[in-house]
Amino acid sequence: MDDKLREKLLKPYDPKETEERIYKLWEDSGFFNPDVCIEKGITEANAKPFTIIMPPPNANGRLHAGHALFVTLEDIMTRYHRMKGDRTLWVPGADHAGFETQIVYERKLEKEGRSRFEMTPEDLYKEIYDFTITNKKFMEDDIRRLGASCDWSREKFTLDPDIVKTVQNTFDKMFNDGLIYRGDRIVNWCAKHQTSLSEVETEFEERTEPFYYLQYGPFVISTSRPETKFGDKYVVMHPKDERYKEYKDGQKIDLEWINGPITATVIKDESIDMEFGTGVMTITPWHDQVDFEISERHNLEKEQIIDWKGKLLPIAGEFTGIHISKARTKIIEKLKEKGLLVKIDESYKHNVKVCFKCNTVIEPQIKDQWFIKMRPLADKALEAVESGKIKFYPENYKKIFQYWMTNTIDWNISRQIVWGIPIPAKICITCKKGYSDLKDELKKCTCGSELIKDTDTFDTWFSSGQWTLLALGYPDTKELDIYHPTDVMETGRDLIFKWIPRMVIFALYLRNEVAFRNVYLHGLVNDEKGEKMSKSKGNVVNPIELVDIFGTDALRMALVVGNTPGTDLSLSRDRVKGYKNFANKIWNATRFVLDNTKNFTVSETPKYDEEDNKSDEELKTLMEEITKEMDEYKFYIVSEKLYHYFWHTFADIIIERSKKKILASPVGSGPRENKNADSAKTLLYTQLNMLLKALHPFTPFVTEEIWSMMPATNKNLLMVEKWPAPSADKTC
RNA sequence: GCGCGGUUAGCUCAGUUGGUAGAGCAACUCAUUUACACUGAGAAGGUCGGGGGUUCAAGUCCCUCACCGCGCACCA
Numbered sequence: 001m002d003d004k005l006r007e008k009l010l011k012p013y014d015p016k017e018t019e020e021r022i023y024k025l026w027e028d029s030g031f032f033n034p035d036v037c038i039e040k041g042i043t044e045a046n047a048k049p050f051t052i053i054m055p056p057p058n059a060n061g062r063l064h065a066g067h068a069l070f071v072t073l074e075d076i077m078t079r080y081h082r083m084k085g086d087r088t089l090w091v092p093g094a095d096h097a098g099f100e101t102q103i104v105y106e107r108k109l110e111k112e113g114r115s116r117f118e119m120t121p122e123d124l125y126k127e128i129y130d131f132t133i134t135n136k137k138f139m140e141d142d143i144r145r146l147g148a149s150c151d152w153s154r155e156k157f158t159l160d161p162d163i164v165k166t167v168q169n170t171f172d173k174m175f176n177d178g179l180i181y182r183g184d185r186i187v188n189w190c191a192k193h194q195t196s197l198s199e200v201e202t203e204f205e206e207r208t209e210p211f212y213y214l215q216y217g218p219f220v221i222s223t224s225r226p227e228t229k230f231g232d233k234y235v236v237m238h239p240k241d242e243r244y245k246e247y248k249d250g251q252k253i254d255l256e257w258i259n260g261p262i263t264a265t266v267i268k269d270e271s272i273d274m275e276f277g278t279g280v281m282t283i284t285p286w287h288d289q290v291d292f293e294i295s296e297r298h299n300l301e302k303e304q305i306i307d308w309k310g311k312l313l314p315i316a317g318e319f320t321g322i323h324i325s326k327a328r329t330k331i332i333e334k335l336k337e338k339g340l341l342v343k344i345d346e347s348y349k350h351n352v353k354v355c356f357k358c359n360t361v362i363e364p365q366i367k368d369q370w371f372i373k374m375r376p377l378a379d380k381a382l383e384a385v386e387s388g389k390i391k392f393y394p395e396n397y398k399k400i401f402q403y404w405m406t407n408t409i410d411w412n413i414s415r416q417i418v419w420g421i422p423i424p425a426k427i428c429i430t431c432k433k434g435y436s437d438l439k440d441e442l443k444k445c446t447c448g449s450e451l452i453k454d455t456d457t458f459d460t461w462f463s464s465g466q467w468t469l470l471a472l473g474y475p476d477t478k479e480l481d482i483y484h485p486t487d488v489m490e491t492g493r494d495l496i497f498k499w500i501p502r503m504v505i506f507a508l509y510l511r512n513e514v515a516f517r518n519v520y521l522h523g524l525v526n527d528e529k530g531e532k533m534s535k536s537k538g539n540v541v542n543p544i545e546l547v548d549i550f551g552t553d554a555l556r557m558a559l560v561v562g563n564t565p566g567t568d569l570s571l572s573r574d575r576v577k578g579y580k581n582f583a584n585k586i587w588n589a590t591r592f593v594l595d596n597t598k599n600f601t602v603s604e605t606p607k608y609d610e611e612d613n614k615s616d617e618e619l620k621t622l623m624e625e626i627t628k629e630m631d632e633y634k635f636y637i638v639s640e641k642l643y644h645y646f647w648h649t650f651a652d653i654i655i656e657r658s659k660k661k662i663l664a665s666p667v668g669s670g671p672r673e674n675k676n677a678d679s680a681k682t683l684l685y686t687q688l689n690m691l692l693k694a695l696h697p698f699t700p701f702v703t704e705e706i707w708s709m710m711p712a713t714n715k716n717l718l719m720v721e722k723w724p725a726p727s728a729d730k731t732c
Numbered sequence: 733g734c735g736c737g738g739u740u741a742g743c744u745c746a747g748u749u750g751g752u753a754g755a756g757c758a759a760c761u762c763a764u765u766u767a768c769a770c771u772g773a774g775a776a777g778g779u780c781g782g783g784g785g786u787u788c789a790a791g792u793c794c795c796u797c798a799c800c801g802c803g804c805a806c807c808a
Contacts, residue, residue: 273806396736404804567737
């Protein structure tokens with residue numbers, strides 16, 4: 001160790017001075033790329049591959065604490081496997097995040113007093129593109145600062161031209177296989193964002209609203225939404241309901257309704273709950289999922305009542321053009337005047353479906369959209385999970401996956417937004433038939449009418465669902481044959497619905513194999529009080545800020561120690577601070593070890609005294625234990641054990657004990673130097689060496705920095721040194 | 733309504749196939765020129781949510797109740 005290093009070691013560990021330099025060292029070495037590792041003889045050419053595809057962060061802002069957690073966990077796995085000699089690949093990426101990003105951008109426009117509806121689609125696209133590319137760079141810098149050892153040379157963006165092309169090809173293939181159809185179906189319509197949404201993009205909000213009982217001819221019907229009732233001309237009841245047995249299915253009844261006399265038709269349907277309300281209801285097939293299904297069963301007419309902006313159509317008569325949010329009280333007034341209002345129940349509690357971004361009430365609408373037939377695809381996914389080809393950590397998420405896949409409904413992949421991958425399709429202007437048209441060459445529909453280009457874009461999950469394949473170069477199979485199926489998909493537990501099933505489905509469909517063998521789901525990162533971080537609460541923790549104060553290694557430990565998969569974590573500054581102390585503890589212990597092993601060569605066949613021998617065995621046992629736990633994804637326990645061993649055994653016991661032995665026999669004191677000093681020195685050096693390696697995946701910066709000071713010969717970067725214990729199970 | 737998870741030390745959480753309760757942080761006592769105050773030593777702290785059952789033995793398995801959290805579904 002030269003004087004410069006010695007001088008550095010005398011001061012406390014300084015992450016600020018260290019991290020950027022070390023990261024550059026790693027990146028310049030090329031070892032993030034498994035090909036380079038093989039080329040340089042670090043990894044065997046026939047080594048078993050280990051692959052993680054990074055969940056591509058949305059390129060619309062900086063990283064949050066959840067990102068820091070996933071980077072940490074995935075980097076731990078990656079570094080561990082690289083050190084074990086696997087052909088280890090971690091592919092980074094960035095997601096254009098369709099609707100999400102467009103909303104972020106629309107908020108920005110709103111602040112500037114602009115609106116997307118006043119812009120050409122081309123201008124809007126260009127602006128969002130520039131915005132995204134800028135943010136993508138920030139995001140990548142943040143990932144580097146967290147120490148991610150991912151292969152940047154393979155980085156992918158979901159709007160890369162080849163990815164766009166592949167995604168469109170998938171649409172074409174599914175269309176030709178009959179798995180995608182164009183259909184008039186009920187969609188979730190957000191009137192603010194002017195787009196349809198999938199089920200996962202809506203939420204329920206509990207509301208207490210008045211519940212109205214209305215006289216409908218001889219019946220009393222109940223509704224929470226009188227403003228949709230203008231076109232109701234079917235009155236439905238259960239076929240076994242004794243109260244209404246005098247009315248026959250298909251019977252016509254003339255009655256007075258909101259805007260005058262109408263003829264209603266009686267429909268008997270078993271879906272009616274006889275216990276609810278009066279057991280009779282009228283239906284609005286255009287604006288309600290259940291009503292839509294009833295009307296499909298009985299082949300009833302459907303009519304649109306509310307337009308795409310949320311205003312009443314001419315069917316509403318004098319109420320035409322009024323926004324539904326304002327129409328209700330007016331309509332109730334009129335019903336009251338006409339004597340049709342029976343009573344109002346003021347405390348009716350029910351759930352209202354709202355847009356997950358703006359909380360606007362979702363207006364179900366019948367819309368011509370592209371849908372994916374989920375049943376056949378979901379069945380294959382279920383089979384893959386049931387046969388154990390995909391394992392979940394924690395295990396109970398398997399059940400959630402199965403539930404979701406069993407109850408899946410057809411997936412609407414059309415979005416009426418600009419920011420996304422265009423759907424390569426044509427629609428007939430007359431009969432509305434849809435065609436996949438990759439080459440933009442179709443002109444006429446089979447009905448003879450003209451075709452126009454579909455202006456919609458894909459739901460972002462349509463492209464990110466193919467991510468394990470796209471990130472590895474699909475449709476080119478060169479890399480896929482090596483690295484796919486990937487080993488682990490590590491992501492937030494909230495993505496068990498949104499993302500995981502779609503990746504499973506697409507990989508099975510396109511490549512007939514699972515997308516990943518293991519799914520590791522982490523919980524949310526909450527604030528120190530355990531409350532969910534949110535901008536409105538002002539309790540959002542910026543991980544990079546914590547890195548600035550305490551260092552990356554400290555943050556990583558704080559995120560991983562004791563954090564079991566699937567469980568939420570409370571992240572406090574004190575927690576991070578504690579691990580900053582740990583990094584410094586490693587640093588100081590190193591100073592002691594290096595000071596006391598100067599000019600000392602560790603024997604290849606070390607001879608320990610009795611207690612040192614016991615300590616040697618103890619650490620070796622620990623190494624075997626943690627290796628097993630690493631293979632079981634128990635990083636929460638491995639990190640804790642290493643922390644505990646380093647601090648309370650290595651530092652508190654072994655170092656303290658060595659003081660007596662070494663001080664009792666000063667260096668260079670010739671014959672007086674007893675073998676207990678050698679034993680102590682050997683143990684100090686050997687254990688530090690081993691602990692640095694074992695700690696490296698968790699605290700990569702401080703361990704790498706210290707490694708550079710270790711006097712070993714033939715030394716490489718610590719990141720590619722051999723992990724200090726073999727796996728019990730070679731297949732892990 | 734259906735389902736899932738949780739309830740263990742003041743706080744945050746571990747606890748593997750049942751075998752005398754663990755860690756971190758906080759608090760307490762003492763020490764401290766000696767790698768490290770970003771420190772050390774020590775002590776303290778829990779009828780493992782309630783009740784019942786299986787067992788030689790239950791934090792762990794079964795039943796039941798309560799409370800907290802989450803997800804899904806329906807709601808005319």
